[in-house]
Amino acid sequence: xxxxxxxxxxxxxxxxxxxxxxxxxxxxxFLAVLACxxxxxxxxxxxxxxxxxxxxxxxxxxxxxxxxxxxYSWLARPVSTRRTVWQxxxxxxxxxxxxxxxxxxxxxxxxxxxxxxxxxxCKLCFGFFQPGADTxxxxxxxxxxxxxxxxxxxxxxxxxxxxxxxxxCIGCGRCVKTCGAFGNGSLILQVRHDLCVNCNECSIAxxxxxxxxxxxxxxxxxxxxxxxxxx
Amino acid sequence: xxxxxxxxxVAVTAVIVMWRGLSGGKCEDKNSECRYDIDALKKTDxxxxxxxxxxxxxxxxxNLKALAVDCSDNIYVGGNxxxxxxxxxxxxxxxxxxxxxxxxxxVSPYGDILAGLxxxxxxxxxxxxxxxxxxxxxxxxxxxxxxxxxxxxxxxDYVNRxxxxxxxxxxxxxxxxDKDNAQRKxxxxxxxxxxxxxxxxxxxxxxxxxxxxxxxxxxxDGGFISYWGKAGxxxxxxxxxxxxxxxALMPDGSFVTSEKxxxxxxxxxxxxxxxxxxxxxxxxxxxxxxxxLAVDSRGRILVLDPQAGTVRLYSKM
Ligand code: SF4
Ligand code: SF4
Ligand code: SF4
Numbered sequence: 001x002x003x004x005x006x007x008x009x010x011x012x013x014x015x016x017x018x019x020x021x022x023x024x025x026x027x028x029x030f031l032a033v034l035a036c037x038x039x040x041x042x043x044x045x046x047x048x049x050x051x052x053x054x055x056x057x058x059x060x061x062x063x064x065x066x067x068x069x070x071x072y073s074w075l076a077r078p079v080s081t082r083r084t085v086w087q088x089x090x091x092x093x094x095x096x097x098x099x100x101x102x103x104x105x106x107x108x109x110x111x112x113x114x115x116x117x118x119x120x121x122c123k124l125c126f127g128f129f130q131p132g133a134d135t136x137x138x139x140x141x142x143x144x145x146x147x148x149x150x151x152x153x154x155x156x157x158x159x160x161x162x163x164x165x166x167x168x169c170i171g172c173g174r175c176v177k178t179c180g181a182f183g184n185g186s187l188i189l190q191v192r193h194d195l196c197v198n199c200n201e202c203s204i205a206x207x208x209x210x211x212x213x214x215x216x217x218x219x220x221x222x223x224x225x226x227x228x229x230x231x
Numbered sequence: 232x233x234x235x236x237x238x239x240x241v242a243v244t245a246v247i248v249m250w251r252g253l254s255g256g257k258c259e260d261k262n263s264e265c266r267y268d269i270d271a272l273k274k275t276d277x278x279x280x281x282x283x284x285x286x287x288x289x290x291x292x293x294n295l296k297a298l299a300v301d302c303s304d305n306i307y308v309g310g311n312x313x314x315x316x317x318x319x320x321x322x323x324x325x326x327x328x329x330x331x332x333x334x335x336x337x338v339s340p341y342g343d344i345l346a347g348l349x350x351x352x353x354x355x356x357x358x359x360x361x362x363x364x365x366x367x368x369x370x371x372x373x374x375x376x377x378x379x380x381x382x383x384x385x386x387x388d389y390v391n392r393x394x395x396x397x398x399x400x401x402x403x404x405x406x407x408x409d410k411d412n413a414q415r416k417x418x419x420x421x422x423x424x425x426x427x428x429x430x431x432x433x434x435x436x437x438x439x440x441x442x443x444x445x446x447x448x449x450x451x452d453g454g455f456i457s458y459w460g461k462a463g464x465x466x467x468x469x470x471x472x473x474x475x476x477x478x479a480l481m482p483d484g485s486f487v488t489s490e491k492x493x494x495x496x497x498x499x500x501x502x503x504x505x506x507x508x509x510x511x512x513x514x515x516x517x518x519x520x521x522x523x524l525a526v527d528s529r530g531r532i533l534v535l536d537p538q539a540g541t542v543r544l545y546s547k548m
Contacts, residue, residue, distance in 0.1 A: 120422020122442060122472045124462055131272055132464050157417055158443065181269045182492045183472040184423055 084215040086202040089223050090188035092212035095173035095180075099189055102204040103171070109196035110171030110189050110204065112149070112164045115224060118186035121159040127179030127187045128152055128162055144175050166192065193221045272464055273493045275511025279466050281498060283509055283532075288321030288542040297336035297347070297523055298535040298542060304527040308535070308542060309333030309346060316357065319527065321544065327359025335387075335523075339379040339399060347374035352386060354401070365401040376477075378430040383451055385436055389426040392419045394438055396453060407453035408438060416455075417443070425476035425491070425521065437480065441473035446486065446503070459503030466497065467505040479524040479532075487532050489522035496522065496534055496545075509545050510534070 047054035053062035088099070088110070099110035124136060128150050133142040138152055149168035153161045164187075171189055179187040205213030216223065290308045297309035304319035314333060315326035335347035343362065344355040351367040352374070369391055376387040384397040385407065394407040410418030419426065420442025428438045435456070436449040445460030460475075461468050469475055471492035478488045484501035487509070494515040498506040509532060515522075516538055523535040532545040 120442060120472055122422055124444075124472065126472060156412075157415075158420055177269065182470065 083218040085191075085193055085198050085218045085221050086196065086205060086213055087191050087216045087221055087223050088189060088204075088208070088212045089214065090176075090190070090212075092210045093173070093176075093189055094210045094212075095177040095189070096209055097172055097174075098207050098209070099204055100170045100172040102207050104199060104203050105195065105197070108171040108204075109191050109193075111166045111169045111192045111195075112171065112173070112175055113188055113190045113222075114162060114164050115186045115188065116161075118184050119162070120184050120186075121155060121161060122183065123158040123160055125152070125160065125162055125179070126182035127175035131178060131182065144178055146170075146172060146174065150175060188224065190222055193218075273512045275495065275508060275513055276466055279508045280511070281507035281509055282548045283545040284548050285510075285546075286321070286544050288317065288544060289540065290315045290317065290542065291323065292326065293540060294332070295535055295537050295540055295542075296521070297333050298525050298533060299336040299338050299344075300525040300527045300533060301338040301342065302340065302528065304529065304531075306525075306533060306542065307336055307338060307344060309336040314344060314346060314355065314359075321542070325357070325359070327355070329353070329355075334374050335376045337377040337379050337384075339384065340381045341399065345377050345379060345384060347377045347386060349373055352377065352384070352397075352401070363401055365397065366403070368395045368403055373424070375424060376427040376429075378428045378436070380430040380434045380451065382434060383430075383436075385428050385430060385438075387426040387428045387438065389421045389424050392421045392426075394419075394428055394436070394449075394453075405453060407436065407449055408440075408447070408455075419447075420473075422473040425473065427475070427477045429478060429480050431480055431484065432482075437478070437486075439475055439478055441469075441476060444469040444474060446475070446478060446488075459499075464493070466495070466508055476520070477522055477524045479526045481526045481530055481532075482528060483530075487524050487526060489524055489534065491520045491522075494519045494522070496524070496532070510543075 047057060049055060100108050103109050126144075128144060129136065129142055130144050135142065140148065143150070147168045147170055149165045151163045151165060153163070155161050173189050176187045176189055179185055202213055288306070292308065292310040292312055292315050294311035295308055296311070299307040301307070305324065306317040306319065306321065308315050308317070311332040313326060313328040314336065316324045318324055329346060329348070331348045333346050334349060337345045339345060342357065344357065346353045346355060350372040352365040353361060354363040354365070355361055368388070371390045372388045373390045374386050375389045378385050379399070382399070383404070384399060386395045386397065388395060393409065396404045396407055398404055408419045410416060419438065419440045421440070422442045425441055426439060428436060430436055434451045436451065436453075438447050438449065440447050440458070444462035445458045447458040448456040450456060464470050469488070470490055474490040474492070475488035476491045478486055480486060485506065486499040486501075486503070487496065488499065489496045494512045496509040498509060500506055515536070519536065519538055521535070521537050525533045527533065530547065534543045534545065536543060
């Protein structure tokens with residue numbers, strides 16, 4: 001055939017041997033692994049946190065490592081601490097009641113938690129008493145909690161201590177709502193991690209109208225409002 | 232025919248029950264869900280409103296925390312960065328910077344500006360010169376209010392739950408409102424950082440005990456005289472865990488009080504009988520808190536709105 005380039009024809013039509021094919025695959029896999037490893041090493045080395053102790057330098061795992069929000073810090077952490085769990089942010093929660101009803105567990109993993117450092121130890125606790133309760137006694141009709149999960153203990157006049165019996169709490173958030181509306185806001189809801197089974201997709205998070213749920217590091221699984229938000 | 236009527240009756244009943252709910256439509260039952268409708272509980276009864284005119288003053292300093300009026304009706308506001316002085320119409324006269332945030336403020340009968348910083352009092356002249364720094368009375372002290380007569384200066388300390396009594400020169404003379412278990416005196420009950428004091432025209436002291444929902448009266452040397460006030464969600468009472476958060480005395484001895492949780496400014500007569508509401512929750516943002524009060528010699532009520540950074544001036548219509 002006149003004008004035909006023999007060499008090119010040979011190159012294009014030459015069938016690839018099975019050995020070459022496998023060799024090519026292995027080479028690509030090797031290069032990919034090398035790239036991942038190299039990238040990981042580079043990322044792990046540089047602290048990108050603006051006010052980080054090692055900003056711009058190799059991350060040496062400063063004391064802030066656990067709280068560090070930089071995505072790269074995650075790589076620098078020990079593998080055992082990289083697990084995350086579901087938690088609700090009390091600053092966003094509007095106490096809609098779904099925490100009590102939407103958990104996959106028969107009795108919700110969400111419980112009321114009392115932050116004593118924010119509590120006024122009030123005689124008239126709005127988390128404990130119904131608004132406008134006739135008398136300040138522990139009679140069931142005066143109590144806000146539908147399950148009687150809040151215990152009221154006299155300390156000294158006029159101070160009382162309130163503790164939550166978590167085995168009775170269903171996480172309905174009624175007490176949290178009224179404590180926040182009329183008191184210091186020391187009662188909050190939290191997912192209890194001794195009960196939560198850490199579903200891949202938390203069924204409360206899916207239905208939370210306030211978008212209060214997020215994943216947090218398993219070694220710091222609770223989200224508390226700062227005590228300075230005491231009003 | 233009878234069967235047909237029975238069927239219609241059952242159908243109508245079922246529709247009504249589904250429409251109104253099994254517990255009935257109206258919110259009359261004390262234990263029904265409406266008790267948890269916080270917004271309904273916060274509604275102001277318009278029949279109790281006292282007709283007033285209001286104007287807004289916008290000081291130039293930020294993060295307002297403290298408010299005071301002097302005997303010439305000049306207005307003083309304190310914030311994170313300093314103190315500003317305005318005339319009775321709200322026009323800026325002067326201002327000066329202070330290194331620490333001002334938590335509370337008072338003007339003595341001698342014209343000195345008493346600025347309550349976190350744990351101590353500093354005395355300033357109107358031109359901003361610092362005249363004195365009084366020693367902190369206690370390492371835990373956090374001051375929330377100051378009031379001065381010609382013979383004493385009283386400072387409320389919410390952490391120690393005590394009122395400190397000073398001489399006008401800054402000498403610490405004693406404590407007012409100590410807890411005494413032997414005499415069954417509970418002392419002041421202050422669950423949050425709101426604890427106000429005010430000196431009456433006769434030199435006696437009024438101090439809030441917000442956790443007991445009352446105002447307590449003391450002689451100038453700190454002896455307990457009486458108290459008034461009660462807890463409740465109705466307009467006559469003080470709502471929530473701890474109110475009134477602030478109060479001021481009017482020239483005729485009446486009281487103006489402000490509350491948090493249900494945000495409202497109310498007036499009581501000199502015997503503590505409820506007179507009416509100056510301003511209800513609807514006029515304030517939901518999270519409004521720390522409405523410091525002052526009253527000028529004409530009986531005009533000044534209310535600090537820290538969240539909006541303004542001072543509201545209410546006057547009789
Ligand atoms: S579902 Fe969301 S808004 Fe509702 S109670 Fe739970 S956290 Fe709060
Ligand atoms: S009112 Fe609800 S959230 Fe509060 S303690 Fe009782 S069950 Fe728990
Ligand atoms: S993750 Fe699962 S068990 Fe945990 S709170 Fe959510 S729904 Fe309940």
